[in-house]
Amino acid sequence: MTEQRGLPAEYRQFLIAFARGEYWAGHELLERAWRRTGSDFYHGLILLASAFVHVERHNVHGVGAQLDKAVASLSGYRPYYLGLHVGRLVEYLVHARSVLDDAAAKAPDTWPLAIEAPALEVEEHLIRGTEPEMSSA
Numbered sequence: 001m002t003e004q005r006g007l008p009a010e011y012r013q014f015l016i017a018f019a020r021g022e023y024w025a026g027h028e029l030l031e032r033a034w035r036r037t038g039s040d041f042y043h044g045l046i047l048l049a050s051a052f053v054h055v056e057r058h059n060v061h062g063v064g065a066q067l068d069k070a071v072a073s074l075s076g077y078r079p080y081y082l083g084l085h086v087g088r089l090v091e092y093l094v095h096a097r098s099v100l101d102d103a104a105a106k107a108p109d110t111w112p113l114a115i116e117a118p119a120l121e122v123e124e125h126l127i128r129g130t131e132p133e134m135s136s137a
Contacts, residue, residue, distance in 0.1 A: 007122065008033060008133050011082065014045060015120050023052040023117070039133050041081055044073030045120075048093070052117050060104050063115070067097045082131050083122035092118045 010033035017026035027049040034042035047070035054062030071093050079087040096115045 006134065007082065007127070011042070011133065014049075015122065018045075018049060018117065018120050021052075021117065023049045023056065027053065033133075037133060040073055041077050041131075041133065044070050044077070047073055048118075055115060055117075060100065064097060064100050064104075067093050067100070071097070080123075080126040082133060083124065083127040084120060085123065085126060089118055089120070 010029050014026045014030040017023075017029055027046050030042050030046050030049070033039070034046060047066050051063050051066035051070060054066055071090055074086055074093075075090055077086045078090060079085065096118075099115055
């Protein structure tokens with residue numbers, strides 16, 4: 001991940017941590033920026049990271065609850081925001097929730113779940129440059 005068009009540092013750091021599977025660290029990195037800016041987009045990404053913290057902890061209920069909250073928070077940012085194709089991300093999260101529900105219905109105590117973290121890759125052409133978070137970069 002590069003410093004494309006001055007993306008906020010915490011956002012870039014979150015994306016790097018998330019890609020490495022460091023979900024708790026990513027959550028913490030972005031939480032500071034969320035508290036400072038009040039960004040609902042950041043909050044949705046924090047909820048996403050939290051869902052995968054629950055995956056690591058084998059907490060099916062926690063995964064589902066956080067996926068639902070992430071979808072609710074991120075849906076308003078479709079089709080894209082800060083370089084992420086949010087539409088595709090939300091579709092993936094809805095699908096992941098369905099996989100989770102199916103797995104829980106068939107074998108509620110079976111682990112691991114067949115849910116993988118999505119790739120969060122910034123596409124430069126999807127950066128508007130007018131997103132409010134850009135002013136905190």
